[in-house]
Amino acid sequence: MSGLRARQKADRHRRIIEAAAALFRDAGYEGAKIETIAAQAEVSVGTIYNYYQNKGDILGAIVSMEVNEVLNAGRGVVANPPANVGDALDTLLGIYIEHSLHYLSKEMWRQAMAISTQLPDSPFGQAYTALDRALTEQIRALIARLQALGLVRRDIDGPALGELIFNNMNMMFIEFVKREEARIAELRTAIRRQNRILVAAIGV
C-alpha cells in the first residue's frame, strides 16, 4: 500500500498540520477556522474531517510532536544525571519546561489541556494521557537511577514520589499557561522551592 493513494494521504496529512500550526500560532486556536485551514491546505472541509475527528485532534497531533521531543531530550538526563538530587530534578524538569513553548503558544497549551479533560476518550484525550504517563515514568526512572547511584534512600517509595513530583510540576505548569504574563523563570523557581522539601526528605 505505498502507491499513489498512500503518498497523497501522507501529503495531505502534512499539509493540514502545517496549515493548522501556522494558523493556530497566527490567529489562535479559536480564531483558526476549519474553512481557512482547509483552504490553506488545499483540501476541502470534509477531507479534514476524514483525517481528524475534530478540531482538537489537529491540535493534538501538534502537541504530540512537541511532547515526544521533550521526552527524547529527557532521556539524556536520566542516563547521566547530575550527582546531586536537587540538581538532577531541576535539570529534568527544566528541560520539560524550557522546551514547552518551542512550538506551542500558551493558548495552544490551554486548549490542548482543556480538550484532554473534556474528551478523555477521544483519540487526542487518550494520547495526551499517555504522554502524561510517559513523563511520569521518566521522572520515576530518574528516581530509580538516583536510588541505584545511592543518592536517594532505597526505602523511599519511588513510584509514588515520581507521580507526586510530576503532578506538582504539571499543576504548576497549568497555572503558568493560564496566566499570559507568567514567566518561565518564576515557574522554575517556584517548583524548585517545592521540590526542596522533597529533596531534603529523600536524600541519603
Added chain:
Amino acid sequence: MSGLRARQKADRHRRIIEAAAALFRDAGYEGAKIETIAAQAEVSVGTIYNYYQNKGDILGAIVSMEVNEVLNAGRGVVANPPANVGDALDTLLGIYIEHSLHYLSKEMWRQAMAISTQLPDSPFGQAYTALDRALTEQIRALIARLQALGLVRRDIDGPALGELIFNNMNMMFIEFVKREEARIAELRTAIRRQNRILVAAIGV
C-alpha cells in the same frame, strides 16, 4: 432595591440554575441545549445570556456552590485537627474528595475544569482559580496549625508544602474524573500513599 424587579431577578436566577443542574445531570453538559434550559426555566434564550455570559458560567455557578460547601466543611478540620499529621491531612483531603460528587457528576467536573483552563479570564475561569487558591490556603492553614501544635517541624516551608499537597491532590482528582470507572476509595488510597512520603519528612 428589593422591589418586584429584584425579586423576579433572583427568581429567574434560581430557575435557570435549577433547570440547568437538572439537565446537566440528565443529558450531560454538552447534551443540555441552551434552548432547552431556557424552556425549562420559562425564560427566553436571550435572558439566559443576560444573566450569564456563556454556558460555562452557568455550570460555574453550580460548581461554586459545591466548592464553597467543601471549604466550609474543611474549616472544622483546620480548627480541630486529628493529633497525627497523616490523619489530619487524610481527613481534610478526604472531606474534599468525598463531597466532590454530591452535586456534580464527573462529566460536569471535566467540563468545569476544561473551561477554567480554556478561558482563564472569563468570570468562571477567575472564580475557579480563586476556589483553587482558597483550597490551597486551607491546606496551608492546616499545616500552620499543625506546626503551632508542634506536630510539624517549624523549619518546614509551610506555604510551599501546602501548595505541593494541593497540586498533587488536584492532579489526582483530575485523573479521577477523567476515568469514569475510577472509584473514590482508590483515589484516596493513592493520595495517602503519596502523602506518606511527605508525612515522614515533616513530622517532628
Added chain:
DNA sequence: TTCTAAAATTGAGTCAATTCTGTTTTTGTG
C-alpha cells in the same frame, strides 16, 4: 393615575464546527 426613562426580555439572525450525501479518484482484475 399617567407618563417617561431605564432595565429587562424576546426570538429571529449570525457564525463556525461538524455531518451527510452524491461525486470523483484510485485500485485491482480480466
Added chain:
DNA sequence: CACAAAAACAGAATTGACTCAATTTTAGAA
C-alpha cells in the same frame, strides 16, 4: 485497456451557542 468496487473528496446542509435590534415591563416622578 476497460470496468466494478472501495476509498476518499467536496461542499451544501445541519446544529447549537451566542448576539442584537425591537418590544415589553418596571420604577419613580408629577
